[in-house]
Amino acid sequence: MKNIYGVLKGPRLTEKAALLQEEDGKIVFKVHPKANKIEIKKAVETMFNVKVRDVRTANMHGKQKRVGQKIGFTNDWKKAYVTLSEGEINFADEL
Template sequence: MDPYSIIVKPQLTEKSMNAIDQNNELTFVVRRTANKSQIKRAFEDMFDVKVERVNTQIRSTTGVKLAYIKLKEEDSAEDIAMKMGVF
């Protein structure tokens, strides 16, 4: 499956920016039908990094599914954010 069909876009809020620095974690809007293992595999394929865990949440106000992707210690969320043009 195409990773770009699973991961839609980064979610950029003040909370997600703090998570990049403090928790080595990135937040993305993902396809609502995607499960955690599909999200993990798609993210690892897209950015060539190792994912420690994936947490998901469906926002009740908008119905959008968010994925909180925590990277392993050897990989940096800041580096990936810079590649995406967040900073």
């Protein structure tokens, strides 16, 4: 990916993400499916002016949905667990 602004799609605001943020200082993002860990790290550091210690990624498979008699699937997507370095303020409170 050449454009860092296309890497991050947005934060995942769930109960699990809130617990990870409070306990471990991890922020969960929805990212582009072809983005790798290095690109995700550069994008977060550039966009939010923080120091990233670790990035973990997970590929999420689409769920089966039914509308009437038709059965389909939602899109597959990728999420990233970004761990901030010690001493970094938690920027996700401002989101």
